[in-house]
Amino acid sequence: NAGVMQNPRHLVRRRGQEARLRCSPMKGHSHVYWYRQLPEEGLKFMVYLQKENIIDESGMPKERFSAEFPKEGPSILRIQQVVRGDSAAYFCASSPSGSEAYEQYFGPGTRLTVT
């Protein structure tokens, strides 16, 4: 049973470009979460999605960031017009249910560098 998959693992973008990060949850998991880890800091929640629905986006910056989890295919975190401050590791997690008793399984992350 493959774990959570993220690609690309490393992404370099120039200021002003768009970044697209992909996440495929574990088989059988329909709940996806995105977190951001800034250098030397813990992870911060960004957004929680189920298939075709955004459940909680309270941690997502209001501008330039968007996320989707379509009926078919991976979840996508999209950052438009990237700035240097967007450089971070972005982790996706999945769980079989939204119940708090279930742990979230994390992918290896995408390390975004904005030059």
Place this chain on the structure above:
Amino acid sequence: GNSVTQMEGPVTLSEEAFLTINCTYTATGYPSLFWYVQYPGEGLQLLLKATKADDKGSNKGFEATYRKETTSFHLEKGSVQVSDSAVYFCALNRDDKIIFGKGTRLHILP
């Protein structure tokens, strides 16, 4: 609000030493509690969890007990190894989001 506070690192120990990493939380109700570990250049792996008061989570020689009265979930290991060198995150799950502490970097010297 909900938050997690854990001891700041780095923590440096010799191999076979006893490890404690302190963690306390603030939350409404009774969240599930977790310890995650992050090895260099990798994602997070769940180390152990506890879902209710007095539960003890354990894995790979690590243990942590959910203490409601002190709102704590301290991580312990009786004899650490060089391979335990990593960053350890205490976390709670509330309202479908995981709230992490800032992490504690652990260095084990041979």
